Amino acid sequence: MEYFIRVLGTKDPVIHMDELMEGLVADNLSAKFAFDEGEDPGNWTVIDILNEAGDHLAQLEKNPVIAGELGQEELDEFRESIKADKPSSAVKWLTDYFDKVKVIYAIQMLDASFEEGNYEIVTNIKSTIWNITGGILQADDEGFSNEDGYHILWQFADDVTGKWSCAVLNEKGDWDQFVMELGDKTQRKEFMEGKVPAKADRV
Numbered sequence: 001m002e003y004f005i006r007v008l009g010t011k012d013p014v015i016h017m018d019e020l021m022e023g024l025v026a027d028n029l030s031a032k033f034a035f036d037e038g039e040d041p042g043n044w045t046v047i048d049i050l051n052e053a054g055d056h057l058a059q060l061e062k063n064p065v066i067a068g069e070l071g072q073e074e075l076d077e078f079r080e081s082i083k084a085d086k087p088s089s090a091v092k093w094l095t096d097y098f099d100k101v102k103v104i105y106a107i108q109m110l111d112a113s114f115e116e117g118n119y120e121i122v123t124n125i126k127s128t129i130w131n132i133t134g135g136i137l138q139a140d141d142e143g144f145s146n147e148d149g150y151h152i153l154w155q156f157a158d159d160v161t162g163k164w165s166c167a168v169l170n171e172k173g174d175w176d177q178f179v180m181e182l183g184d185k186t187q188r189k190e191f192m193e194g195k196v197p198a199k200a201d202r203v
Contacts, residue, residue, distance in 0.1 A: 002140075005122075005140070006107065006138040007104070007135060007137060008101045008103075008136050008137070009132075009134055010101060010134045011134050012133065015128075015132055016042045017033050017042070017044065017047070019132070020033070023125065023127070029124055030052050030121075032049075032054070033049060033050075046059060046060070046062075047059070047061075048060075055118070057113040057121060057122055058108055058109050058110055058113050059108045059110075060106070062105055064103050075098050078094075082144075085143070085154060087153070087154075087194035089168065089169045090152040090153045091153070093146075094136075105133070107126060137149060141156065143156070151164055151166045152167055154191065161182055164180060165177070166180050166191060166200075169194065177202070178196050178201060180197050
């Protein structure tokens with residue numbers, strides 16, 4: 001099954017492949033990029049990400065949010081798909097925030113990307129892009145983040161477990177940040193009600 005993580009950027013500058021490589025080098029990581037003949041390192045739409053051994057880890061695609069183009073269609077689909085999700089305060093915030101999004105970078109994660117050493121490569125590239133474009137993050141079957149990377153919308157499967165950094169909007173419209181246990185049904189219920197779970201650890 002296809003699995004994507006995305007950066008929904010509020011700025012759309014040109015990102016040269018060298019910038020992606022510099023981010024990897026800074027963390028003592030290395031990778032290879034492959035792209036079609038019609039594109040170049042400074043003006044690309046799709047990049048294949050490989051490790052040094054040549055294993056195909058992910059495909060990275062850039063889609064500007066332009067009327068009639070894939071980026072706008074994807075954003076419209078997100079706007080529609082979150083309507084029934086919780087917390088409702090996050091749905092409203094995201095619906096308004098989508099108007100600011102200028103570009104979507106979609107990373108299709110392949111099986112090899114989840115192996116140790118490879119996952120760090122893909123997440124590093126994601127972080128480099130996010131640092132340049134600003135905006136928020138999205139992951140399939142998980143949900144969306146706020147601008148600080150804290151998870152704000154519940155789209156997890158019912159059997160999910162583990163600690164997760166989350167945030168809910170308070171009465172002042174600011175984000176209250178905390179770490180919750182996703183498998184705790186009480187904490188899950190409180191989060192979906194837009195509350196900081198009583199047993200969560202505030203950040």
